[in-house]
Amino acid sequence: MSSIAKKTGFGATVWDYITTVDHKKIGVMYLLAGTFFFVLGGIEALLMRIQLMRPNNDFVSAGFFNELMTMHGTTMIFLAAMPLLFGFMNAVVPLQIGARDVAFPFLNSLGFWLFFFGGVFLNLSWFLGGAPDAGWTSYASLSLYSEGHGIDFYVLGLQISGAGTLISGINFLVTIINMRAPGMTYMRMPLFTWTTFVASALILFAFPPLTIGLALMLFDRMFGANFFDHTMGGNTIIWEHLFWIFGHPEVYILVLPAFGLFSEIFATFSRKRLFGYSSMVFATILIGFLGFMVWAHHMFTVGLGATANAIFAVATMAIAVPTGMKVFNWLLTMWGGSIKVTVPMLYALGFIPSFVAGGVTGVMQAAAPLDYQLHDSYFIVAHFHYVIVGGIVLALFGSAHYYWPLMFNQMLDERLGKVTFWFFFVGFHCTFFVQHFLGLMGMPRRVATYGAEQGLDTFNLISTIGAALMAIGVLMLVINVVKTAIKNEKVGRDPWGDGRTLEWAIPQPVPFYNFRQTPLVRGLDTYWIEKQEGNEEGMTYAEPLGDIHMPNNSILPFIMTIGLFIASFGALYNMDADKPWSIFLLIGGLSILFACMFARSFKDDHGYHVHVEDILAEEERLYGKKGGNN
């Protein structure tokens, strides 16, 4: 990991990371924090599977089961999958488009800290009187009547981390529109950049409805506002709409970047240009649009009426068309390619049948009459785990292997990686395939136990065994990371040998300013073109070597977030009559926040310049006398 800080020592490193605005370091922090929450959510899942292993089990109480179930879903979606994807976006996208950082490095850091402290806040509920227990969807008819502060932790925690996500999404939009290197036209952008772009646009449009829903929920709980309370003239269905107007685009916010990651992997290891590039771009945009017109397929059984159900059913089925286009493009990318089955490629190969299975059950559920049977059964659980684990988690694991050398200049062990894949893949299908049948046999989702006479024992046991296999897979991945770190073998530039896009053309370790000179992009798969023409440098430059302008580090995002964190505790305890001190927390926290915003607004920070001699010195430090690009 590169850094201009010459100081070492643990304290200095921590300070460096807390104040950093460097997209590469923020990417690493997203990966670390995301993995932490992923393991947490995984443990919650294992506890649930142990409880469901046999009928009439009393391993956990029903109330605790509800908390586990809620926190598992919320953690996995908001605190594991999204941040891990943001980790890759941060680590890769600026390098892919030839930028020296994102458009707003300060906001990038703020986005990370908001996500992280939102997640910590949510999880502190475990120790402070009980976690939320109304499902990750937190339907108002349940959550308004939930005792204790669980739901308040959910509302405030998601509000904070949601703000972080919105900030990061806008940041990537601006970065991709404004910071592309000369020659990097829209139709030359690698697919991961494209999908990041569309996913960020979805964040921009989908998170505000969630924010509004959460704000109304907060008013209902804090001030008795009755937006969702039908006994007081409110309407509980409004929450469901607001949630799913956010919620369905959210699943595409997750899966589109995963598609992008796989597109990179397929092209690289088929050693062929991605088939149907422009149709891939078109399909991505189309999915983004349609994603906003289908949310009510989560509410078929609410009683919206036949007309509404029919419209939303047809719209939902339409999404399968662009998705199918993508699948065929991946297959045709491999067709006739000279395929190298590395670990990332193995994950990509496993992804296609898994995700297609999830898509097929999705289209089944889109048929409203059939959904009356499937809704709220284990069939739904099987469907969304096939798309989320079979799509997103496989993408995350595969890209971890793929991009590890880019981020850390080390290569994860390939042999161990293949064993890991098989454990995880077999475990995944073992866990979730049988859940289709459990659903069809009538097992409802979100139940803490089932009876011995219901005939559900065998499949549930199989499912639990599968979960154990997946856990072994995850552990092996962690071991692989530790092993690789200890071995600490530097692999250098383009270690896969088949890198196509700009990020692989940068010498390793990547200097903190990314590009000594801004590159000139001469086509899709820039690096491939340069390699074909025998360019040892790997890039054509668009400018002579000159001073580089870089942003300053800042502690303000961290302090701002701490302020908001404190204020949230104030808001949470302000609902209790016996805690008058909470108002001071609220005011104190918000004062910290606003003081920081003031400081930021009134003190201009123009960044600094890295002069040519500094660049040359840094290159000699990193690569020795011979310089970087050869």
Next chain:
Amino acid sequence: MAHHEEAVVRTPVEYAYERKKRSDQMKMQVVTFALMIFLTLIAFIAVNAGFSPYYVAPIILVFAGIQVVLQLYYFMHMNEPNMGFISFFMWSGIFIAFITVLCFVTIIWWHTAW
């Protein structure tokens, strides 16, 4: 975008071209302004004439929509080149917001009233 002009020296041809463009823009602005006043007049007349509210309300809403678009394009410079991305995002946002509101009005509000 035409604001923050720097002190560049123009050739006479450039100058004439700029001048022509400006006056064309000006003409469009005046025309739009007149149109907007006219739409407002119709709205007032429709209310005063005592037509049924079921007739007047939609008309005023449509006129309001037209005025917003005119405002955006002729006074806030969305008709200039290089605004492609901005208008794409704005229209997408408007479209999504419209669907949302339409849904709330139809399947929550009216549907419960049926």
